[in-house]
Amino acid sequence: MCLWRRRKLRCFLFLLIASILSLIFQIWLIHNNAQFQGGSSFQGMMSKWLNTGNKDAQENLKLFMKHASQANLPLFLMDPSVLEAVRNVSRGSVDERRAPHHCRYLCSSQGVITLGLLGDSDVKLKPDLLQSLHDDGFQYVITEGHDPRLASVASMAAGKVPHHMLFRRHSFLIHIVVLYERPGKFLWHAAVEAEKTQKWMSLVENRELQFGEYEGAYDKMEIIPTKLDGVKLNIPKIPSAFLQQIPHARFLECNYGQARKFHTAYGSDQTAEGVEFVGKAKSLLSQGRAVLDRIGVRFWMSSGTCLGWFRQCGIIPHSKDVDFGIWIKDYKDTLIPAFQAAGLSLKHRFGKVEDSFELSFQSGDVKLDIFFFYEEDDIMWNGGTQARTGKKFKYIFPRFTLCWTEFLDMKVRVPCETLAYVQANYGANWYEPVKQWDWKNSPPNVQPNGQWPEEKWSEVIQLFDVR
Numbered sequence: 001m002c003l004w005r006r007r008k009l010r011c012f013l014f015l016l017i018a019s020i021l022s023l024i025f026q027i028w029l030i031h032n033n034a035q036f037q038g039g040s041s042f043q044g045m046m047s048k049w050l051n052t053g054n055k056d057a058q059e060n061l062k063l064f065m066k067h068a069s070q071a072n073l074p075l076f077l078m079d080p081s082v083l084e085a086v087r088n089v090s091r092g093s094v095d096e097r098r099a100p101h102h103c104r105y106l107c108s109s110q111g112v113i114t115l116g117l118l119g120d121s122d123v124k125l126k127p128d129l130l131q132s133l134h135d136d137g138f139q140y141v142i143t144e145g146h147d148p149r150l151a152s153v154a155s156m157a158a159g160k161v162p163h164h165m166l167f168r169r170h171s172f173l174i175h176i177v178v179l180y181e182r183p184g185k186f187l188w189h190a191a192v193e194a195e196k197t198q199k200w201m202s203l204v205e206n207r208e209l210q211f212g213e214y215e216g217a218y219d220k221m222e223i224i225p226t227k228l229d230g231v232k233l234n235i236p237k238i239p240s241a242f243l244q245q246i247p248h249a250r251f252l253e254c255n256y257g258q259a260r261k262f263h264t265a266y267g268s269d270q271t272a273e274g275v276e277f278v279g280k281a282k283s284l285l286s287q288g289r290a291v292l293d294r295i296g297v298r299f300w301m302s303s304g305t306c307l308g309w310f311r312q313c314g315i316i317p318h319s320k321d322v323d324f325g326i327w328i329k330d331y332k333d334t335l336i337p338a339f340q341a342a343g344l345s346l347k348h349r350f351g352k353v354e355d356s357f358e359l360s361f362q363s364g365d366v367k368l369d370i371f372f373f374y375e376e377d378d379i380m381w382n383g384g385t386q387a388r389t390g391k392k393f394k395y396i397f398p399r400f401t402l403c404w405t406e407f408l409d410m411k412v413r414v415p416c417e418t419l420a421y422v423q424a425n426y427g428a429n430w431y432e433p434v435k436q437w438d439w440k441n442s443p444p445n446v447q448p449n450g451q452w453p454e455e456k457w458s459e460v461i462q463l464f465d466v467r
């Protein structure tokens with residue numbers, strides 16, 4: 001291009017400008033790409049290329065752990081990608097390209113490492129610990145909130161405790177999730193109310209945190225000491241058991257304020273009958289939960305049991321039974337025998353696994369109804385059968401997902417979209433106590449669904465004498 005002598009200078013300038021523009025364009029591309037991945041900053045991206053990003057995680061975590069272990073903080077690693085790497089290595093399936101020898105575990109993190117802090121003792125970090133971390137270049141922010149161990153008794157404002165902590169050194173982040181053991185014997189963490197703290201936002205920048213979008217609930221676990229890439233850390237003894245829970249860990253707190261209002265408006269049933277039923281229902285709920293846990297079948301509180309939780313954080317004293325929902329895809333042949341072995345007798349069995357399946361067990365004078373739910377396009381439904389006529393019914397719900405909650409000191413599931421679920425079932429007036437309820441006519445979401453042919457009745461309508 002620059003063959004003509006006379007234009008040599010102009011040509012040289014042209015090439016110079018062109019290459020500068022191309023360089024700027026490349027930098028812009030890399031920068032945007034890094035942001036697009038929700039990943040690290042531009043420096044982070046460059047340092048990964050130069051293979052120094054690896055050292056970041058090791059160095060900063062090591063430094064942080066040095067301070068933390070001097071202060072005896074009960075920390076453990078709860079980072080999903082690092083624990084996944086630990087699990088992969090223990091299974092012997094390692095991607096050598098992704099995991100270079102010197103940084104087999106910690107380099108799986110993308111500029112953020114998540115640690116859990118067991119908050120059973122007083123976890124307020126001592127000022128001198130914070131000071132020495134600060135002196136070593138850590139910026140930090142700590143969010144506080146209600147004490148979950150007092151959620152149902154005291155006002156939420158009483159007794160603030162730490163919920164989340166963020167420590168940042170250079171562009172590396174350590175996110176500490178404080179986990180509290182609750183009366184239901186499980187670990188709970190708060191959601192991050194990030195919009196409340198400017199400082200939180202500025203430390204996180206555009207990185208994605210793995211925990212804190214919602215409150216979470218986890219089984220208690222055994223923690224063991226180990227060393228990962230030269231950093232001494234505690235990890236869950238069985239990483240896969242913890243990892244499995246992460247996608248389904250969202251927790252919903254019962255609305256205790258609303259429950260108090262309900263009881264103020266309508267009183268609480270303190271008749272001997274009511275109190276007796278509540279006690280029996282609680283033990284049946286706990287029994288049913290133990291059976292289903294044993295055979296590994298998920299369930300959630302449905303119908304009246306769900307309404308009781310949602311509206312008054314308790315069992316509705318004038319209800320007559322306990323109601324569970326189970327996905328039909330989770331059904332196992334071992335379910336009925338497992339309940340029978342636990343001393344519950346099968347009272348009725350309606351429908352079949354392919355259509356409108358429903359079971360009912362009897363324990364003393366309280367009934368446990370299990371409704372099986374089917375998924376269809378944008379709805380979920382369970383079936384009903386009228387024993388006398390063979391008529392079929394369909395109860396329709398908008399799609400829902402499952403959340404954990406704490407109910408009567410137990411960790412149990414409810415639909416996360418609880419209001420929509422309860423409204424589908426009980427209508428807009430779900431808040432008002434109703435004593436007369438007819439399952440064939442009262443629910444606003446019930447639809448007639450034909451009739452079982454008479455020759456099928458012996459199969460789809462089975463009533464058992466349990467006395």
Ligand SMILES: *[C@@H]1O[C@H](CO)[C@@H](O)[C@H](O)[C@H]1NC(C)=O
Pocket residue numbers: 081082084085088093095098099108
């Ligand atoms: C662990 O292994 C799975 C499947 O073998 C793979 O998809 C995943 O990326 C690995 N994770 C890490 C952090 O090495």
